[in-house]
Amino acid sequence: MVTRHTLPDNLSNQSLRLDNQLCFALYSTSLAMTKLYKPLLDELGLTYPQYLALLVLWEHDGVTVSELGEQLYLDSGTLTPLLKRLEAAGLLSRLRDTADERCVLIRLTDAGRKLKGRAKRIPGGLLQAAHCDAAEALALTHQVQTLRNRLMA
Template identity: 75%
Template sequence: MNTPRISSSHEALRLDHQLCFALYSASLAMTKLYKPLLEELGLTYPQYLAMLVLWENDGVTVSELGDRLHLDSGTLTPLLKRLEAADLVTRLRDVQDERRVLIRLTPAGRRLKTRAARIPGCVLQAAQCEVSEALTLTRQIQTLRDRLSA
């Protein structure tokens, strides 16, 4: 594979050559796309991500949720309190280990999954890409994230 070379420090400092800016601006565009879709569900984007984890695996601990979302408990606690106030989740101390807090979906939280099911299709349509292309991009970005986190 031929890797393009940036010939000068001037070229290296061009905004359009910055991977960080491409990721940042794509993230802004993605968040803007999700905003009206999630408003219909009464969720913010971080709340939606938490719900995705819970729809996959109900009854995770706060720390497991934080690991999946790459968020600390200081960020998760207010988010979970808002989801609990909206009657979408409950937070319960684990009876086997009181230090652990389990997050469980309420019936309303489980029902919301049906309404959310249309969102991935809307995103694919807006991005004008096939499922295979989206999965490839996702894997590449996850690999980048993992490398940067190592």
């Protein structure tokens, strides 16, 4: 439930400044992060959403499309074309679950598993480009996750 808060007039004008908007800070930071990722992911032949899907699979191979969607906060309509491209690139396979044909299981191929080794340098490259150490990045990650969880509650 959203509670309405009124601000005193002197703060009301400040609240409408672009630089005081949390949403804009998150949005513009997301754009900047994606820009930093691009050259690193281009070397692997991946887009950022494909990289995210592979991160999940490198952690838990053999998930269903719906499980992957839950972890990435994406619906199957968004995931299906992404997964088809990864399958066409030979990085994963999609198979109907024999126990429940409504479910599609996603499994990494050998090439998909091998790509993990090449991708291991990406997090360090990002930290270096962001002039950020691992502890600071982890703290920021936890703060943003906490905010996301509050907004989704």
